[in-house]
Amino acid sequence: NAGVTQTPKFQVLKTGQSMTLQCAQDMNHNSMYWYRQDPGMGLRLIYYSASEGTTDKGEVPNGYNVSRLNKREFSLRLESAAPSQTSVYFCASSAYPGQGHTEAFFGQGTRLTVV
Amino acid sequence: GENVEQHPSTLSVQEGDSAVIKCTYSDSASNYFPWYKQELGKGPQLIIDIRSNVGEKKDQRIAVTLNKTAKHFSLHITETQPEDSAVYFCVSGGGADGLTFGKGTHLIIQP
Numbered sequence: 001n002a003g004v005t006q007t008p009k010f011q012v013l014k015t016g017q018s019m020t021l022q023c024a025q026d027m028n029h030n031s032m033y034w035y036r037q038d039p040g041m042g043l044r045l046i047y048y049s050a051s052e053g054t055t056d057k058g059e060v061p062n063g064y065n066v067s068r069l070n071k072r073e074f075s076l077r078l079e080s081a082a083p084s085q086t087s088v089y090f091c092a093s094s095a096y097p098g099q100g101h102t103e104a105f106f107g108q109g110t111r112l113t114v115v
Numbered sequence: 116g117e118n119v120e121q122h123p124s125t126l127s128v129q130e131g132d133s134a135v136i137k138c139t140y141s142d143s144a145s146n147y148f149p150w151y152k153q154e155l156g157k158g159p160q161l162i163i164d165i166r167s168n169v170g171e172k173k174d175q176r177i178a179v180t181l182n183k184t185a186k187h188f189s190l191h192i193t194e195t196q197p198e199d200s201a202v203y204f205c206v207s208g209g210g211a212d213g214l215t216f217g218k219g220t221h222l223i224i225q226p
Contacts, residue, residue, distance in 0.1 A: 004158075033213045040124070042204060042216040043159070058213060059116065090158055092213075101147035101208040106158030 002026050006091050006107035013081040013114045021076040021110050023091030031096040032074035033058075033104065034066060036087040043090060049074055050097065081114045088112070117142040119207050121217030129225050134192045136220045138205035141186065147208035148181055148188050152201045153219075159204060163190075192222075200224045 007022045025032065031050050035043040045058030049068040063085060065077045074093075078085060088111050094104040118141040128134050140148075149164035165172045165179045165188065172179050178191040192199055205217040 031213075035216075040218060042121075042218040044216070045213045048213045092158075101149075101214070103149065103161045103164070104214060106160070108158050109156075 004091055004093055004105050004107040006089075006110050008110060009108065010111050011113070013078075013112065015082060015114060017081050018077065018079050019081065020078075021089055021091070021112075022073070023075065023107060024073045025091075025093040025105070026072065027093060027095075027105065028071070029093035029095050029105075030071075030098060031094045032068065033092045033094075034064075034074070034076045035090045035092065036060065037090060037109075038087050046076065046089075081112075083114045086112060086114045117145060117207050117209065117215040119205060119215050119217040121205050121220060123220060124218065125221045125223070127223040127225055128195055130195055130197065132195055134190075134195055134199070134222055136190045136203055136205065136222075138188050138207075138217050139186055140188070140207040140215075142207065142209050143186070145207040145209040147214075148179070149206045149208070149214070150177075150179060150190050151204045151206060151216075153204065154201050162203075195222075195224050197224050197226065 004025045033048045034046040037043050047066040049055045052071045067075045088109045091107045092104045121138045146167040151159035152162045153159045176193045181188045202219045206214045208214045
């Protein structure tokens with residue numbers, strides 16, 4: 001079972017470059033999420049999508065865009081990378097709204113460094 | 116938005132002893148409280164969860180308690196083992212905007 005798959009696992013960008021982080025889930029989940037994790041800060045929600053075709057801002061959306069390409073895939077784009085976006089990025093999915101909140105499944109993470 | 120406070124940030128216990136991590140939340144509409152464990156280099160994984168209509172839940176060595184009136188919930192790990200060493204996150208879930216994480220507790224099991 002693949003679960004949630006993120007690519008790439010590691011990336012180094014120069015300031016001002018752009019890139020797209022890819023995420024796919026094979027559990028037929030409705031909701032998908034992008035979080036960033038910084039030391040001592042826990043996981044903070046960047047964007048989420050409660051269903052195909054809809055996306056909403058989370059706690060820290062500035063500097064990012066997302067696309068819910070279909071039910072399986074949810075991508076995160078950095079248009080002009082900044083050093084403050086150096087972080088570990090996690091994609092997650094859950095069956096919400098289904099029967100209310102249930103377990104969210106996380107990918108392995110993308111470690112991004114912006115120099 | 117929702118605010119989740121988690122304490123302590125680091126907890127060191129002797130192998131075999133118990134560990135307790137405490138959290139508070141602010142949104143009275145929150146109704147789902149999972150706990151995630153994150154090992155080095157991996158994504159968080161659910162270890163136990165509790166819903167607002169339940170006060171306590173136990174799964175082998177792990178138990179969670181919830182006090183909705185006080186907006187407190189706690190994780191209890193008994194008979195700790197080396198493999199329990201990890202970062203633990205308490206989480207609050209309410210509406211469609213995902214899950215709000217605490218800042219995490221680094222649990223260290225001393226041999």
